[in-house]
Amino acid sequence: MGKQSIYWTSYLHKKTNWEIYLAATDFGLCYVSLPNEPFEAFTSWINRRFKNYKLIKTEEKFATNIKEVNNYLNGERLHFSWQLDLNGTAFQQSVWNALLNIPYGQTVSYSEIAIQIGNSKAVRAVGTAIGANPLPIIVPCHRVVGKDGSLTGYRGGLNVKKALLAIEGVM
Structure with a gap:
């Protein structure tokens, strides 16, 4: 069985100076970091949840997500429209x-x-x-x-x- 792809990117919201990491599986968004959380926290979370994966950095896959997060943080968006892949008990x-x-x-x-x-x-x-x-x-x-x-x-x-x-x- 091949490795599962975990796509990710980072985004810097200029107004707050918050850096946020986003990650998704083929099923939906699975991780959004808290503002200015270190990259190591992101990779640690991935390592605990996914045993056989490859990280693929891509901005294109997250264009809509980044636009919506930006609009939310600017007070211009009330809801998000993404498919979620919530991984938990x-x-x-x-x-x-x-x-x-x-x-x-x-x-x-x-x-x-x-x-x-x-x-x-x-x-x-x-x-x-x-x-x-x-x-x-x-x-x-x-x-x-x-x-x-x-x-x-x-x-x-x-x-x-x-x-x-x-x-x-x-x-």
């Missing part, structure tokens, strides 16, 4: 699918996500699944806040979470 996927249902410009709490997926006692597990989200910004984990509305942990740092919520008019 069944529990993680249920959490990530719940995140996809949070409307632009709104926030929900971790406990609301736990209730939505049918496991109200799994608030900490929901937080762990959110922290493992391979498609931040696209699968909007930045829209999840504490029960009292406070900003809580974010793998990319609270300054990035605040900036993303500000783009959506929440902050």
Whole structure:
């Protein structure tokens, strides 16, 4: 059996000076880095998820993705139109699918996500699944806040979470 192709590129958003890595399989977008996350974090994630792969750098494959991310970061886009290839456990996927249902410009709490997926006692597990989200910004984990509305942990740092919520008019 041949190696699976993982296509990737990087993008620099000039206004924020954020560098973002994007990766896709033949089935869809599988990874978007947090702003200014090192390339090693990207390759480490790929190595954990895909055992037999080859990385192929290509900007052409991501032209639409880059345009949409750019428009989102400029406050000009509310939704993304891409096919996603979410790679995670069944529990993680249920959490990530719940995140996809949070409307632009709104926030929900971790406990609301736990209730939505049918496991109200799994608030900490929901937080762990959110922290493992391979498609931040696209699968909007930045829209999840504490029960009292406070900003809580974010793998990319609270300054990035605040900036993303500000783009959506929440902050």
